[in-house]
Amino acid sequence: xxxxxxxxxxxxxxxxxxxxxxxxxxxxxxxxxxxxxxxxxxxxxxxxxxxxxxxxxxxxxxxxxxxxxxxxxxxxxxxxxxxxxxxxxxxxxxxxxxxxxxxxxxxxxxxxxxxxxxxxxxxxxxxxxxxxxxxxxxxxxxxxxxxxxxxxxxxxxxxxxxxxxxxxxxxxxxxxxxxxxxxxxxxxxxxxxxxxxxxxxxxxxxxxxxxxxxxxxxxxxxx
Amino acid sequence: xxxxxxxxxxxxxxxxxxxxxxxxxxxxxxxxxxxxxxxxxxxxxxxxxxxxxxxxxxxxxxxxxxxxxxxxxxxxxxxxxxxxxxxxxxxxxxxxxxxxxxxxxxxxxxxxxxxxxxxxxxxxxxxxxxxxxxxxxxxxxxxxxxxxxxxxxxxxxxxxxxxxxxxxxxxxxxxxxxxxxxxxxxxxxxxxxxxxxxxxxxxxxxxxxxxxxxxxxxxxxxx
Numbered sequence: 539x540x541x542x543x544x545x546x547x548x549x550x551x552x553x554x555x556x557x558x559x560x561x562x563x564x565x566x567x568x569x570x571x572x573x574x575x576x577x578x579x580x581x582x583x584x585x586x587x588x589x590x591x592x593x594x595x596x597x598x599x600x601x602x603x604x605x606x607x608x609x610x611x612x613x614x615x616x617x618x619x620x621x622x623x624x625x626x627x628x629x630x631x632x633x634x635x636x637x638x639x640x641x642x643x644x645x646x647x648x649x650x651x652x653x654x655x656x657x658x659x660x661x662x663x664x665x666x667x668x669x670x671x672x673x674x675x676x677x678x679x680x681x682x683x684x685x686x687x688x689x690x691x692x693x694x695x696x697x698x699x700x701x702x703x704x705x706x707x708x709x710x711x712x713x714x715x716x717x718x719x720x721x722x723x724x725x726x727x728x729x730x731x732x733x734x735x736x737x738x739x740x741x742x743x744x745x746x747x748x749x750x751x752x753x754x755x756x757x758x759x760x761x
Numbered sequence: 762x763x764x765x766x767x768x769x770x771x772x773x774x775x776x777x778x779x780x781x782x783x784x785x786x787x788x789x790x791x792x793x794x795x796x797x798x799x800x801x802x803x804x805x806x807x808x809x810x811x812x813x814x815x816x817x818x819x820x821x822x823x824x825x826x827x828x829x830x831x832x833x834x835x836x837x838x839x840x841x842x843x844x845x846x847x848x849x850x851x852x853x854x855x856x857x858x859x860x861x862x863x864x865x866x867x868x869x870x871x872x873x874x875x876x877x878x879x880x881x882x883x884x885x886x887x888x889x890x891x892x893x894x895x896x897x898x899x900x901x902x903x904x905x906x907x908x909x910x911x912x913x914x915x916x917x918x919x920x921x922x923x924x925x926x927x928x929x930x931x932x933x934x935x936x937x938x939x940x941x942x943x944x945x946x947x948x949x950x951x952x953x954x955x956x957x958x959x960x961x962x963x964x965x966x967x968x969x970x971x972x973x974x975x976x977x978x979x980x981x982x983x984x
Contacts, residue, residue: 545784545951552911554777556804559811559904561768581779587968588782589903592920594955594963598971599982605975623887634884652977661857661962662920664846669895669940670920676896677903680812681782684907688775697815697885697893709976717892728768732817739884740817745810748821752828753932754875759822 558688563729565692565721566638568645572724578689579647582722585685591674593661598678601708603648611707612650612699612719613642619698637737640696646723650704651679655713672717679718692725781911786952788915788944789861791868795947801912802870805945808908814897816884821901824931826871834930835873835922835942836865842921860960863919869946873927874902878936895940902941915948 583600591597603609620639627634642648653675656667663670679695686693696719704716734740747760806823814820826832843862850857865871876898879890886893902918909916919942927939957963970983 545780546913547781547784547911551777551780552804552908554774555781555907555911556808557768558770558774558778559808559908561770562811562813564813581775583968583972585779585782587971588785590785590787590906590918592918594957594965596966596971599977600972601976602972602974608975619888623883626887627883639885654982660846660850661862661957664849664921665842665923666920666940669938672892672895673899673902673940676899677906679896680900680903683813683900684778685775685782688770688778690769695813695815697889698887700888709979711977711981714977715892717889717896734817734884742817743819745806748810748819749806749823749825751825752831753824754822754934754937756932758934759877 558684561728562683562687563692564732565694565725565728566641566733567725568641568692568721569724569726570644572646574646574691574723578691581689582682582685586678586682589674589678589681591677592663592670593659595657595659595671595674597654597657597671598675599652599654599714601650601652603650608707609642609648612648612704615699615703615707616640616642616696616719619700623698633739637739638733639698640719641694641721641723642696642719645694645721649720649722650708650716651675651718651720652705652708652710653715653717655711675717679720682720686722691723692721692728694721696721781907784951785906785910786915787955788917788948788951789864789956790948791864791915791944792947792949793867795869797869797914797946801914804912805905805908809901809905812897812901812904814900815886815893816882818880818882818894818897820877820880820894821898822875822877822937824873824875826873831930832865832871835871835927838922838926838930839863839865839919839942842923846921856962860962861956862921863942864917864944864946865919865942868917868944872943872945873931873939874898874941874943875928875931875933876938876940878934898940902943905943909945914946915951917944919944
């Protein structure tokens with residue numbers, strides 16, 4: 539590849555990036571018994587490791603789940619968390635329980651993303667140390683997500699788990715924090731809109747309600 | 762645009778995404794007195810708002826800084842934080858102070874990203890509520906970053922500030938949290954490698970040290 543400082547992107551290349559950004563979906567429905575080739579998984583991980591990180595700390599760690607018993611134990615943690623959420627969600631419990639919220643058992647590849655124990659990086663982290671490490675790891679996941687969509691395979695970020703229990707199951711150090719279960723694999727089709735929109739769970743806010751000038755809006759956010 | 766569920770990306774389109782991912786840099790050096798056209802800024806914000814978010818909460822808010830006095834007050838907060846970091850960084854203080862760590866005064870556009878006050882979303886956030894909101898906002902910034910690189914303009918995520926003071930300056934609610942100052946604008950050239958690598962501050966870890974199977978490595982991480 540050309541030296542990155544010499545690369546000039548064209549309008550056509552820009553349009554392709556925006557097409558990927560717009561087509562990315564948080565997928566929960568996977569084709570069972572499908573597979574993802576190792577070279578495809580390799581490209582996803584390489585995309586992740588190209589992410590920015592505060593002070594260049596690269597706080598992301600990936601645990602690829604290959605063992606079926608480990609996967610089933612993880613699936614049971616997710617089941618328990620879905621139930622725990624249902625018990626707290628109040629009036630919409632019935633609707634909530636109809637949502638398909640994970641693809642841990644059916645996806646071709648399951649990857650846990652773990653925030654590494656703090657390495658003490660100070661640059662850019664004096665005031666928001668934990669927050670900036672988390673943000674860096676999230677950027678890596680977003681890179682991976684876009685790379686997956688460009689491979690025409692689905693990815694879903696499942697955050698329905700008890701992080702302490704998941705950390706123990708994966709033998710993580712006590713000061714590491716699992717932040718994601720990534721369900722990855724072939725799908726029959728991508729949702730045309732976010733699944734929670736399609737299911738009538740929630741609508742999306744348009745940009746104009748989220749973009750302000752010089753200050754937080756006087757009188758509060760537009761409703 | 763075609764319905765997203767019908768889009769199949771080609772190998773060529775995939776390669777373009779990876780080219781953008783690899784060419785993205787955290788920029789600190791900008792061309793002074795340059796500008797970014799409003800339609801370009803619009804595409805960056807639209808890219809951001811296409812990001813995934815836990816429970817579809819879209820916790821990101823963008824404050825575009827147009828007022829020069831507001832910008833200068835922000836720059837002074839960053840100056841103060843750089844000095845505060847220098848005072849804590851120990852043996853590498855001299856090297857640290859030689860690094861160019863922000864482009865707040867010289868970039869064409871300055872945007873503060875603020876994590877909105879918690880809206881109480883429970884789905885996917887029962888166990889890690891704050892973390893998942895932060896991760897969502899970070900995904901939006903990464904989308905914006907990639908979109909900026911594809912426009913051939915630089916973006917730098919500056920996290921050197923006191924979030925309480927920045928929040929007060931921007932009249933944010935007490936329960937909102939500024940997480941980023943995005944310096945955006947034309948650059949003379951993109952760094953060929955991360956600036957902190959070029960400056961001899963730190964090296965990057967290769968993927969194989971960050972990727973594990975089924976569990977955290979027995980005996981700890983590879984060094």
